[in-house]
Amino acid sequence: MSKFLELEDVTAASCCAPLSGPILDEDEAAELARVFKALSDPVRLRLLNLIAASEGGEVCVCDLTTPFDVSAPTISHHLKVLRQAGLITGDRRGTWVYYRPVPTAITRLSTLFTLPHLTPPPELVGLDEEA
Amino acid sequence: MSKFLELEDVTAASCCAPLSGPILDEDEAAELARVFKALSDPVRLRLLNLIAASEGGEVCVCDLTTPFDVSAPTISHHLKVLRQAGLITGDRRGTWVYYRPVPTAITRLSTLFTLPHLTPPPELVGLDEEA
């Protein structure tokens, strides 16, 4: 494991119970917020999507810079943010650097959005905020 | 339906396929990013948690201001952001305003974080970013 990433994993134990579950304390909320902040940028979402959808399970950074309109350092920055959020991992192999998703960190978020006592009543659709 | 919320619903059709699914285009990514940006603040996460976990299915704003260290206008601002993201709805009844979660918008996010072809291999835990 290369050394160029010395980062704090933010997705510790904070999230497991759904949002509709027990009350979130300030620390848990702060940790979770950091993860969602990592997902709050379009470029980062597309990066994570490309990495998570990759056939081989990993993607070379060299393939992540061309699909975007931003500079290479910006891509590097976004990858770092995703790394710090614990959503992806990367390691250097020779000249190139490869990134993979961290499945446990990603699937953990899935349980957050289940609403046990609120199975979505389809009749309510349309009462949401309207344009 | 009261008039004090004239907001664009952001959680349109953008999200349904998991992050590991088909490639996200720029528009879809932008829409999704807006939802996650709404979730990227600790106060907003706790607000949504309080609302989603409420027994009666709704919460009066008057009960949402005391648990926090921030001023009432700030709470109002955060509620507006959550509303604009389509995650909650609110309406005034007499003197008070009540907020409810929007189940469809919330549960929809759940499907985003499933990894069909990547059932989380427990052996990989620990290879994540380390402190």
Next chain:
DNA sequence: TTTCTGGATAGATGGATGTCAAATTAGAAG
């Protein structure tokens, strides 16, 4: 070692965002 290339870091900058105090609106009650 020197050179070349892929990728990360450093520093600067413009725009977005969380916060508050003060002013405003909506409704209830005199």
Next chain:
DNA sequence: CTTCTAATTTGACATCCATCTATCCAGAAA
């Protein structure tokens, strides 16, 4: 109408963040 209270809006301010250019670091190949 006047007054009081709940909640939102306005406007200002400080901080944060996405982006860029320039520079630096890590390997590979001479």
